[in-house]
Amino acid sequence: MALGISLIIFQAMSPIFASIIMPGWGEIIQGEKNKARVFFIVEGSIWLSYFGFNYLGHKIDNSARAFAINHSSANPSRDDDEYFDALEDYFSSYDHNLEVERNASYFYPNDPEQQQQYIQEHGYFGQDEWEWDTLTNKTYYWERRKVGREHLRRASFMPGFAIINRIVSVIDVIVFSKQEQFGLDTRPGKIGIYYKF
Numbered sequence: 001m002a003l004g005i006s007l008i009i010f011q012a013m014s015p016i017f018a019s020i021i022m023p024g025w026g027e028i029i030q031g032e033k034n035k036a037r038v039f040f041i042v043e044g045s046i047w048l049s050y051f052g053f054n055y056l057g058h059k060i061d062n063s064a065r066a067f068a069i070n071h072s073s074a075n076p077s078r079d080d081d082e083y084f085d086a087l088e089d090y091f092s093s094y095d096h097n098l099e100v101e102r103n104a105s106y107f108y109p110n111d112p113e114q115q116q117q118y119i120q121e122h123g124y125f126g127q128d129e130w131e132w133d134t135l136t137n138k139t140y141y142w143e144r145r146k147v148g149r150e151h152l153r154r155a156s157f158m159p160g161f162a163i164i165n166r167i168v169s170v171i172d173v174i175v176f177s178k179q180e181q182f183g184l185d186t187r188p189g190k191i192g193i194y195y196k197f
Helices: 002-012 015-021 025-029 033-072 081-089 093-107 112-122 135-175
Strands: 182-187 190-195
Touching: 015 025, 015 135, 025 033, 025 135, 033 081, 033 135, 081 093, 081 135, 093 112
Parallel strands: none
Antiparallel strands: 182 190
């Protein structure tokens, strides 16, 4: 019975709103099954790509971080991007901290206390220190994280493609509707343009 009620609601739904919810539903309501199949396939491909790129991006990034911990003695308890970004940019925490000290002197030239506070806030000391065993491994780490970021960047495009797919489906059900939805209203006292939902 629930299925029957769902079908009645589905058939009574406006093709435009149906296409906004799920590209291809509007075409199904209009009896355009072949068009609907295309929109369903495109929508499915978009979301499969989204989840696939996200999964690969995070998997590659996690693998690269584990590699960095093994080859630079980085702190395994850290999980923030800023820390692992620094591992890409500097061969050692010592090199990183030297730049932090230079920045502290530049930002607070006449204030040793502020300089020290800045260094403590932005430097890496104690368990957070690292030093790569070889430059080759550091480069490999950077390359792997770059690949991971590229996958995540591609994933970020997919919701935009999903929106475009909905717009195209809505345009399709409006333009190619068998019912006249746009027209002139020429009834007495009501001259204008009408649009039927």
